[in-house]
Amino acid sequence: MIPVRHTVAVTGPRTAVVVNPVKVPDLDLLRRTIVKGLATAGWPEPQWLETTREDSGRGQTLAAIENGAELVFVCGGDGTLMAAVGALAGTDVALAVIPAGTGNLLAANLGLNGDAATGVEIALQGGRRRIDVGVCGDRCFAVMAGMGFDAQMLEGTSETAKKHIGWIAYVGGALKHLRDKPMPVVISLDGKPALRRRARTVIVGNVGRLQGGVRLLSEADPADGRLDVAILSPRNLAHWAALAWAVVRRRERIPRMERYTAKRVEIRGISPQPRQLDGDLIEPGVGMSIGIRPRALLLCVPQPDGDPDLAYDSGAAEQAAEEVRAAAEGKK
Template sequence: MDTAPRSAVVVNPVKVPDLGELRRIITEALAAAGWPEPMWRETTVEDPGAGQAARAVRDGAEVVFVCGGDGTVMACVSALAGTDVALAVLPAGTGNLLAANLGLGGDLATGIEVALQGGRRRIDVGCVGEQSFAVMAGMGFDAQMLDATSETAKKHVGWLAYVAGAVRHLRDRPMRVRISLDGGPAFTRRPRTVIVGNVGRLQGGMRLLSAAEPDDGLLDVAVLSPRTLRHWLALAWGVLRRREAVARMETFTASTVEIRSNRPQPRQLDGDLIEPGDELRVTVRPRALLLCVPRPANDPDLAHDAGAVSRDADEIRDVTRA
């Protein structure tokens, strides 16, 4: 870039223990790289991030840093999809599904440095009505698990809190659904959950959809149908071992997925609950979202080696501690 890009920070104040410190770290890191001071936008209960991100675009931001949980990131994805404004994820909260799938971990300095280095990648986004998601949508057990997991537990034990939420619903009755892929004939299943993914990793690093690619123009679908605790254990073991065929799990790919249940079911997008419903219709927008990602070591324009992000993140920590 010939000139330093303008940027904005969309932050969920509930997820950040010290807003003043966060602002200082980001502002000083950007200043050290020659970037102008970022615009600052805090989310509210009424607007979890979409409005703030859209305003940042209107105000000329070229990079939007998002610091919050999965709901904040998802709201910003909805606002930035279809634009040339890059999304930079600064992990906060507990889930951070998109950050985990990008390999960014939970480190603020690393997230900043990734954006500063200029690595960019366009990925697909999934759409459910007016909302967009970058990781996955789900109907059934996965949303029940999220609903049963308390914020207090997540703060104290992190992603392991979801395990307790899952245990509460292991023996619930299955759904009865009809699934149609790309407008084809519907088929009937009695699953515990149906997950539609753009990328494959779940909470805790478990890779459910091993073939999912975020920029292939397709959605990956997993239909999970365990009936007993033994079935659940076999399914989990197969996923952990990354077997091609996993007991009690069917996988498909499509660009449009329609799931209809005989009764309303809990639903989620990118780890954030949405209104329960008896239908989940998901479409894909190919390469609609521009993401800040680590630049590859073989990038001819990259003046850093494979350890550059880590070392430069250390420099950011040193600057902001001074």
């Protein structure tokens, strides 16, 4: 344990840190940063829980909840975050995201990008927001689920490439599958008459932004109690080019893409297809059954400036974060 001298009474809530050690280059620095940031505000030292090859974060998060944590910091990639979300959904324990890895789609969609010092300051001074959680089988997701091309793209992207060049590595994974055959699917939305399509991918989103900041579902709201559904059906490279250009240009109408909203989504194909949840591959399957748990996740988020009813001030928070960084790195 790292010794900390508290200059104020320790009166803050109990916290825990669930961290994927593979995704963090300097665990000692991360720990010093979090402990120092909490101590400065008078919060007690957190419980420290590392993920393992056998448990990507769900068990550790459940252990933190059982131990009385009122807030859980999660530091890892999308897989770690998805596992923690599954444990936290439906509780009053807040999630504080500290991004690591290459995806971090939830962090990117909700403005939670930053280092550990910034993440601590958001937890200390920021607001709390409840968001919806998607459910697929016995797993939860906070960002999106997909079947088909989007999962093929993830499958075709090497971990080495992601580590060295970040999200751009996904472009290579996508190019490998542009000419693949479409998948015949039957899609049911809230029990309405089925849609029969020859799609390249079906994406069910809670938020709208993909890797690299690409916004596919521009009207997706993570707290509206509904899922946004995109059915992409390009047939050739020209179709892909037109679709990609419309997405990048944020056009209202995107060719070869249909958009819907629903609370319940059933996707059925005729052969096993690659599938993903929150950017993490799951086992291939012939379909997906997806529902929603409205406002099930309590999340630490930055508050906007200029609201007199909110105490969060981004300038003051960044200054505090910089002081914590300097102290953790031994500069003070």
